[in-house]
Amino acid sequence: MKIVIIGASAAGISAAKTIKVSEPETEVVIISKEDSVHSRCMLHKFLGHQRDAKGISFIADDFFETAGITWLNNTTVISLDPDKKTVTTHDNQTISYDKLLIATGAAYFIPPIPGLRESKNVYGFRDLNDAKLLDRECQTAKNAVVIGAGLVGMDAAVALLERGLNVTVIEMTKDVMSLQLDHQAARAYQQLFEEAGAEFILEDKVVSVDVNDVGRGTTIHLASGKAVPADVIVIAAGVRPAFNFTQGSGIKTNHAILVGDDLKTNLKDIYAAGDVTGIAGIWPNAMKQGRVAAINMLGEKLLYEDRYALKNTVNFYGLTTLSLGNINPEPEENCEILIREDRHNYQKVVLKNGIVLGVIMQGDIGGTGFWQYLIKNKIDISGKNKDVFSLSFADFYDLDQQTGEYKYAV
Amino acid sequence: MKRIIIDREKCDGCLNCNIACISAHEEGSNFYTVNLQSPDAETRNFIKFDVGKGYLPIFCRHCDEPECVLSCMSGALEKDPVSGHVQYDENKCAACYMCVMNCPFGVLKPDKKNRTKVIKCDFCDDKPDGPSCVKACPKQAIVVKEVNL
Numbered sequence: 001m002k003i004v005i006i007g008a009s010a011a012g013i014s015a016a017k018t019i020k021v022s023e024p025e026t027e028v029v030i031i032s033k034e035d036s037v038h039s040r041c042m043l044h045k046f047l048g049h050q051r052d053a054k055g056i057s058f059i060a061d062d063f064f065e066t067a068g069i070t071w072l073n074n075t076t077v078i079s080l081d082p083d084k085k086t087v088t089t090h091d092n093q094t095i096s097y098d099k100l101l102i103a104t105g106a107a108y109f110i111p112p113i114p115g116l117r118e119s120k121n122v123y124g125f126r127d128l129n130d131a132k133l134l135d136r137e138c139q140t141a142k143n144a145v146v147i148g149a150g151l152v153g154m155d156a157a158v159a160l161l162e163r164g165l166n167v168t169v170i171e172m173t174k175d176v177m178s179l180q181l182d183h184q185a186a187r188a189y190q191q192l193f194e195e196a197g198a199e200f201i202l203e204d205k206v207v208s209v210d211v212n213d214v215g216r217g218t219t220i221h222l223a224s225g226k227a228v229p230a231d232v233i234v235i236a237a238g239v240r241p242a243f244n245f246t247q248g249s250g251i252k253t254n255h256a257i258l259v260g261d262d263l264k265t266n267l268k269d270i271y272a273a274g275d276v277t278g279i280a281g282i283w284p285n286a287m288k289q290g291r292v293a294a295i296n297m298l299g300e301k302l303l304y305e306d307r308y309a310l311k312n313t314v315n316f317y318g319l320t321t322l323s324l325g326n327i328n329p330e331p332e333e334n335c336e337i338l339i340r341e342d343r344h345n346y347q348k349v350v351l352k353n354g355i356v357l358g359v360i361m362q363g364d365i366g367g368t369g370f371w372q373y374l375i376k377n378k379i380d381i382s383g384k385n386k387d388v389f390s391l392s393f394a395d396f397y398d399l400d401q402q403t404g405e406y407k408y409a410v
Numbered sequence: 411m412k413r414i415i416i417d418r419e420k421c422d423g424c425l426n427c428n429i430a431c432i433s434a435h436e437e438g439s440n441f442y443t444v445n446l447q448s449p450d451a452e453t454r455n456f457i458k459f460d461v462g463k464g465y466l467p468i469f470c471r472h473c474d475e476p477e478c479v480l481s482c483m484s485g486a487l488e489k490d491p492v493s494g495h496v497q498y499d500e501n502k503c504a505a506c507y508m509c510v511m512n513c514p515f516g517v518l519k520p521d522k523k524n525r526t527k528v529i530k531c532d533f534c535d536d537k538p539d540g541p542s543c544v545k546a547c548p549k550q551a552i553v554v555k556e557v558n559l
């Protein structure tokens with residue numbers, strides 16, 4: 001059997017690994033438009049000059065040879081023919097498959113703001129190529145503007161600060177990382193970034209960018225009337241699942257490629273995994289989906305049930321935060337909100353009828369892995385009769401006598 | 411693979427396993443000379459107390475399907491195909507702490523000094539005489555056994 005995987009990142013590589021471990025004879029071809037395999041989550045370490053390109057790889061140097069996988073890099077898939085069971089590449093190769101995995105991830109998006117798309121010094125922060133282009137700009141630029149203070153924008157900002165640029169971050173909402181944090185937790189990070197030299201303009205919007213005669217954006221105009229000078233601009237205003245090449249193939253999409261719990265699409269022998277499915281935009285889930293898709297492609301049945309996506313960890317300047325679930329409930333949701341604070345910690349638990357809906361643990365996050373289990377499985381903790389902030393896995397402790405593994409007593 | 415098997419009823423909470431673990435990761439120290447006040451003094455195993463159940467040892471299971479490995483974005487966490495143990499490479503780690511979030515048993519933690527690495531059981535690098543905690547337990551509440559994967 002020949003399995004073709006489009007995408008050599010979290011989902012694609014984890015699928016390929018899974019296939020080669022369980023059925024080494026299966027032929028695996030991975031196609032990627034990039035020429036390296038790297039972890040996007042470490043791009044800031046590359047741009048900040050803490051690591052080189054090799055240092056942000058997440059696989060061994062000889063991964064493809066050792067696993068016996070064919071890797072077509074620098075190769076972009078431009079179309080898909082589900083009847084002939086082939087894909088076509090930008091350089092006119094036609095590649096046939098018995099089973100196909102689409103693991104093309106997501107791509108950044110430049111909002112249609114006058115001057116922004118036209119400016120030559122506007123960059124996304126999604127792959128190594130973006131980081132390399134930014135790196136080049138950093139050699140001469142003084143003023144950097146980051147549009148969007150989500151996790152990706154903050155990653156870019158931390159690296160640009162590391163490189164000694166004046167960094168201004170512009171954000172529409174009233175807080176940084178507003179999907180992951182509440183006001184207080186966000187303020188703590190904002191302060192650390194400000195101490196490192198960053199400037200934040202919150203609750204404001206870019207309305208236009210002045211472009212000079214060589215096509216570079218020079219001044220960013222905001223809705224408030226403010227004007228910010230820019231030598232280099234990073235756009236971090238969100239990403240979109242990347243599936244352009246499937247146009248006309250009949251694949252079902254809705255801003256993402258739609259898959260069932262077996263990660264199969266509506267087309268025969270075609271599966272999808274990772275950011276392209278729109279299920280979750282984080283690394284662990286992309287890896288897991290790659291694995292589950294691979295197992296299903298090999299003919300076994302395994303369902304992907306982890307559609308729970310609201311989870312993240314943040315670590316900037318040594319301040320760590322765990323964020324899970326609904327952390328900013330609306331008043332009409334009638335949730336109970338518990339808060340505990342001391343000099344080093346800010347902790348918040350959102351409860352409804354004994355079920356934990358969300359948590360923020362800022363400061364010490366050691367041993368907090370059990371919270372995700374409680375939230376995902378809607379475990380009722382009201383019977384615990386205990387301060388919620390002192391809960392740990394010990395409160396659900398059970399052991400499998402056969403294997404010695406833990407299980408949850410709930 | 412070898413796993414530390416827990417008999418929680420035997421545990422009486424002496425915490426020798428904690429001290430042995432800290433000492434095993436403090437170069438040149440032993441059970442008596444280990445500096446427990448050092449900022450690097452971190453135990454990789456935990457003993458919790460529950461009024462109903464008594465002492466509850468929490469040790470990395472080197473899981474058959476380790477959630478921590480499945481969540482690692484740098485390749486720092488890998489399950490060794492031969493030993494079955496989940497090993498951690500500090501040099502690869504980018505301190506994103508997705509693994510801390512994903513270990514369902516709350517075993518993992520960031521280092522308390524700098525938050526630049528993860529504190530994780532390394533099975534004492536598979537030393538032939540076994541993990542230090544097991545040797546230090548006077549009650550045999552933790553013992554190494556071969557389990558089938």
Ligand SMILES: Cc1cc2nc3c(=O)[nH]c(=O)nc-3n(C[C@H](O)[C@H](O)[C@H](O)COP(=O)(O)OP(=O)(O)OC[C@H]3O[C@@H](n4cnc5c(N)ncnc54)[C@H](O)[C@@H]3O)c2cc1C
Binds near residue numbers: 078151
């Ligand atoms: C700056 C940044 C920081 C992040 N930090 C974190 C973090 O700390 N923790 C976390 O959990 N997540 C983080 N994420 C999110 C995480 O990186 C993604 O969830 C993850 O990379 C998704 O993996 P994927 O395999 O689905 O797709 P992607 O990583 O997007 O990879 C897509 C692959 O498809 C290839 N490709 C795309 N289109 C084509 C085509 N037409 N032809 C051929 N090949 C193609 C690409 O070359 C690439 O190999 C971060 C993301 C960014 C951008």
Ligand code: SF4
Binds near residue numbers: 473513515516518
């Ligand atoms: S750290 Fe947690 S998930 Fe990873 S192997 Fe140990 S017990 Fe399992």
Ligand code: SF4
Binds near residue numbers: 482
């Ligand atoms: S903190 Fe290190 S070991 Fe843990 S998931 Fe992130 S990179 Fe991997």
